[in-house]
Amino acid sequence: MKINWGTGLVIGMVIFIGFILILVYKMTTDHNLEHDLVTDGYYQKEMELQDDIYARQNSMAMEEQIIGQKNTKGYVLEFPESYDPKNIEGMVFLYRTSSKKLDFELPLDLTDSNFLIPDEFLLKGRWNITIDWEYEGKKFRFKKEITY
Structure with a gap:
């Protein structure tokens, strides 16, 4: 055929x-x-977007910015000297893009203007650091990508 x-x-x-x-x-x-979505509570985080925008604007308006640098003990975040460390409250969240199991959160407890993320918590590779903090009722958000 x-x-x-x-x-x-x-x-x-x-x-x-x-x-x-x-x-x-x-x-x-x-x-x-x-x-899976990238993070748990994805839709809830989407609803909090406006608060995030205001906190980032507050951070960008600061005269001195937070500085992060690697040293022998880990990764040090240096807050501006003009802010009293006793009045700073918040959390430091470290997000590892390659594995959700490596993500962790640390409370922001400052005695001076430096905050140390210990070396044993950080594996070599790329990390996203997010600091959500409050100073005298004003919210701030600092984000930085580092390669450790």
Whole structure:
């Protein structure tokens, strides 16, 4: 039996559509694939976006910025001298893009203007540091990407 070009075209389209439908079915029903969001509570964090914008604007408006640098004991965050360390409250969150299991959070407890993140907490590689802090009722957010 000889197949003309019209029949061949219809057969080719049916095979292609069947392939696409099988691919879509496999991708949506395969439980081996992880469909996790980047962070837990993603939608809640999206709702807090405006607070984040205000905190970042407050940080950018500071006369002196927070400085971070590596030393022999770990990574040191130096807060501006003009801020009283006793009145600074907040959290330091370190996010590792390669593994959620390595993420950790430290309370911001300052006795002087320096905050040390100990060397044993930081593996070599890229880290995202986020400091959410409050000083005299005003919220600040500092973000920095480092390679340790």
